[in-house]
Amino acid sequence: MLSRNWRHLCRRYSQAVTFRTNENSPAQQNDKQVGLFYTVNPDLCKQLFSHGGFPKSFMKQTKTFTETAIMVRQPALDLINCIRASDMDQPAIRYVLYGEKGTGKSLTLAHLLHYAHEDGFLIVHVPWVSEWLRRITRHKEMSNSQTREGLVDLPLDAAAWLIHFKSQNQKLLKSGNLKTNKEYVWSKREKTEVGSPLSDLVELGINRVKYACDVIDALVDEIKILSNNKQCKTFVAIDGFNSFFYPLTRLNTPTKRKVEPDEVTLTSSFMKITKNDWKNGVIVVTADELSVPEEHHESYLPRYLLYKKGFEHLDPFVPIQINRYSDKEFMTCVSYYRDRLWLRGPTEIEMELKFTSASNPYKFMEQCAPL
Amino acid sequence: MSIFIRNYKPGPLATLYKANIWRLNSTTAESSVKKDEDEEEFRVLDILKKRDKQQKRIVRRTDIQPDRADRMTENQNWGNVWPGPKTFHPSSVPLPLRQGYVPAGQAPPAKKANAELMKIPNFLHLTPPVIKSQCESLKQFCTEWPTLLNSEEAIEKHYPVEVITSDYCHASPSIRNPLARVVTLRIKLSTLDLDKHARDKFIRLVGDRYDSSTDLVTITADRCPMRAQNLDYVNYLLTACYHEAWNVEEWEKDKTEDDMEYYNWDNNASKKSVVNWYLAKRNEQRDLTEDEYRSYDISVIPNAEGYKSAVSSLMNDGESEETVNNYGKAVRKLLGLPEKMVV
Numbered sequence: 001m002l003s004r005n006w007r008h009l010c011r012r013y014s015q016a017v018t019f020r021t022n023e024n025s026p027a028q029q030n031d032k033q034v035g036l037f038y039t040v041n042p043d044l045c046k047q048l049f050s051h052g053g054f055p056k057s058f059m060k061q062t063k064t065f066t067e068t069a070i071m072v073r074q075p076a077l078d079l080i081n082c083i084r085a086s087d088m089d090q091p092a093i094r095y096v097l098y099g100e101k102g103t104g105k106s107l108t109l110a111h112l113l114h115y116a117h118e119d120g121f122l123i124v125h126v127p128w129v130s131e132w133l134r135r136i137t138r139h140k141e142m143s144n145s146q147t148r149e150g151l152v153d154l155p156l157d158a159a160a161w162l163i164h165f166k167s168q169n170q171k172l173l174k175s176g177n178l179k180t181n182k183e184y185v186w187s188k189r190e191k192t193e194v195g196s197p198l199s200d201l202v203e204l205g206i207n208r209v210k211y212a213c214d215v216i217d218a219l220v221d222e223i224k225i226l227s228n229n230k231q232c233k234t235f236v237a238i239d240g241f242n243s244f245f246y247p248l249t250r251l252n253t254p255t256k257r258k259v260e261p262d263e264v265t266l267t268s269s270f271m272k273i274t275k276n277d278w279k280n281g282v283i284v285v286t287a288d289e290l291s292v293p294e295e296h297h298e299s300y301l302p303r304y305l306l307y308k309k310g311f312e313h314l315d316p317f318v319p320i321q322i323n324r325y326s327d328k329e330f331m332t333c334v335s336y337y338r339d340r341l342w343l344r345g346p347t348e349i350e351m352e353l354k355f356t357s358a359s360n361p362y363k364f365m366e367q368c369a370p371l
Numbered sequence: 372m373s374i375f376i377r378n379y380k381p382g383p384l385a386t387l388y389k390a391n392i393w394r395l396n397s398t399t400a401e402s403s404v405k406k407d408e409d410e411e412e413f414r415v416l417d418i419l420k421k422r423d424k425q426q427k428r429i430v431r432r433t434d435i436q437p438d439r440a441d442r443m444t445e446n447q448n449w450g451n452v453w454p455g456p457k458t459f460h461p462s463s464v465p466l467p468l469r470q471g472y473v474p475a476g477q478a479p480p481a482k483k484a485n486a487e488l489m490k491i492p493n494f495l496h497l498t499p500p501v502i503k504s505q506c507e508s509l510k511q512f513c514t515e516w517p518t519l520l521n522s523e524e525a526i527e528k529h530y531p532v533e534v535i536t537s538d539y540c541h542a543s544p545s546i547r548n549p550l551a552r553v554v555t556l557r558i559k560l561s562t563l564d565l566d567k568h569a570r571d572k573f574i575r576l577v578g579d580r581y582d583s584s585t586d587l588v589t590i591t592a593d594r595c596p597m598r599a600q601n602l603d604y605v606n607y608l609l610t611a612c613y614h615e616a617w618n619v620e621e622w623e624k625d626k627t628e629d630d631m632e633y634y635n636w637d638n639n640a641s642k643k644s645v646v647n648w649y650l651a652k653r654n655e656q657r658d659l660t661e662d663e664y665r666s667y668d669i670s671v672i673p674n675a676e677g678y679k680s681a682v683s684s685l686m687n688d689g690e691s692e693e694t695v696n697n698y699g700k701a702v703r704k705l706l707g708l709p710e711k712m713v714v
Contacts, residue, residue, distance in 0.1 A: 078712040303690045312640040319699045
């Protein structure tokens with residue numbers, strides 16, 4: 001028993017150099033670390049991703065591996081490089097991550113969120129748009145908007161998102177530097193004064209679920225004004241953004257009418273923040289096949305997934321493709337999985353797995369599971 | 372006893388033996404017995420008529436001629452052997468043909484009594500020498516080819532309209548075939564005198580009769596009973612479409628960007644957003660009208676020309692990895708971002 005542990009330890013120690021990097025801060029990573037894994041601090045992980053942000057299968061994996069390790073990949077470094085090189089006084093630049101299913105768009109986004117958090121960005125992160133528009137749970141609540149005629153609210157989802165926003169931006173909200181610039185009257189007794197901290201607005205949305213959608217709308221306006229005034233810099237990350245442009249959602253009004261994405265108040269709020277009419281911000285969205293129904297999985301390219309409307313909304317954007325694993329990335333992933341005992345057996349199976357999974361990260365992980 | 376009877380065969384030994392028995396038992400004169408014995412054998416009662424049935428078949432050897440295929444000479448005139456289209460006949464074809472289901476370890480069935488060979492159409496009547504000789508004999512009815520029409524281009528230039536009909540010839544009581552009335556007219560669209568608007572309208576009018584890969588318009592008519600009528604009709608259709616294409620109707624002014632046959636960047640939202648972006652970048656607050664957007668000179672925006680061509684190719688040539696990559700490069704240049712990192 002002791003000797004076995006000893007052997008494991010030895011092996012781990014000997015391999016530690018080859019597939020891990022100690023550079024745990026995304027801001028410091030450079031192309032020397034491409035293909036290597038870095039570990040995210042568990043507390044930070046909880047803060048950033050406890051309300052979503054990682055794909056479900058990856059969440060399971062982190063539990064199995066007892067750590068959150070993300071591979072440093074070229075698209076993320078490229079994007080960080082672009083963010084650094086861009087002039088923040090100019091209109092916000094939109095980046096669209098695209099790629100085949102399972103190549104790691106969401107994980108790249110998570111990596112970028114980590115970077116944004118370290119760099120002191122205010123984070124506006126939507127973990128998965130389809131969660132709002134396409135996933136119908138039993139507790140799904142829908143109501144007609146009080147303030148905007150003909151639109152529908154998703155109050156529970158909006159409140160859940162506000163909690164997510166609050167937990168991601170704890171530090172910035174606590175500091176209290178961010179103040180509202182407008183007065184918002186919610187009802188006869190409830191209103192938000194000019195100059196009240198942003199956290200009050202968020203708290204109000206969480207406590208008074210009825211107003212959550214309107215709070216988000218106000219919050220988006222405030223964030224844009226604050227960013228324009230350089231009181232904060234903002235990082236907008238939306239996963240599965242193309243869901244906003246798919247002609248129909250799965251939602252039904254009480255009269256059994258299908259709801260279009262434009263008729264949801266959340267859509268209009270997040271459309272506002274993805275426009276480039278504000279400064280001091282970075283907008284990263286993903287175009288994902290998985291966020292639309294299966295009959296529209298013909299291509300993974302952004303124009304097809306975003307439709308004409310979405311393309312025109314985002315244009316000009318920087319398309320960033322997430323590829324399958326390169327040879328080097330595949331080999332480090334293999335040694336990482338071996339280290340975590342996720343993959344066992346002779347070395348010949350590596351080549352075989354490379355062919356059967358076609359170097360697709362998700363498929364590779366799936367195929368290693370029974371081994 | 373019955374076995375004995377069945378197996379009984381009259382033989383010299385048996386007769387002798389029997390004769391002796393009879394001689395011992397007989398009380399009649401010996402001479403008469405001897406006489407009978409020579410004339411007829413012992414008759415056995417054959418109730419089931421077994422003997423008739425078992426009669427051996429006599430093999431008659433008739434004088435069979437060798438196969439005709441084997442007797443053919445190598446220098447015969449094949450056109451005389453097989454003058455016209457005909458079902459396959461094994462004795463007429465001196466070829467070791469085999470066709471059909473192949474049982475394991477065996478060769479495919481040979482040509483004789485082979486239904487498979489008879490089922491398929493054959494072209495044994497169309498061998499190259501036969502065709503050649505037929506063409507030779509047809510030559511006397513032909514006129515000379517015009518010397519100026521010496522190339523495909525020249526033919527296309529002088530005779531842009533191609534009319535395709537089919538004639539049928541058969542040996543049946545009627546010499547008419549209903550398919551002979553079908554007339555197809557083909558013309559290259561580029562040979563018609565059309566401007567940009569008229570060309571677009573013409574293509575929309577003819578619909579799927581226009582093939583963009585070959586630039587050919589194909590009009591087929593079979594609605595009239597006679598060929599001449601159909602020919603008139605296709606000519607009429609072509610003329611009508613041509614003149615209609617040149618007409619500009621009042622409602623055509625309502626054409627929107629969605630109805631466009633190609634993507635014109637200057638009229639699209641993409642240009643608008645770039646102009647807006649440029650104005651915002653320079654902190655200019657201006658509200659432009661649609662026409663101002665359209666006529667905005669993009670040459671003042673650095674790198675906008677490359678962006679324009681990238682978006683146009685993405686929209687017009689269809690989305691592919693290459694066009695998206697080009698688009699990305701153009702956008703990075705436009706926004707002043709570093710090139711894509713290569714690791």
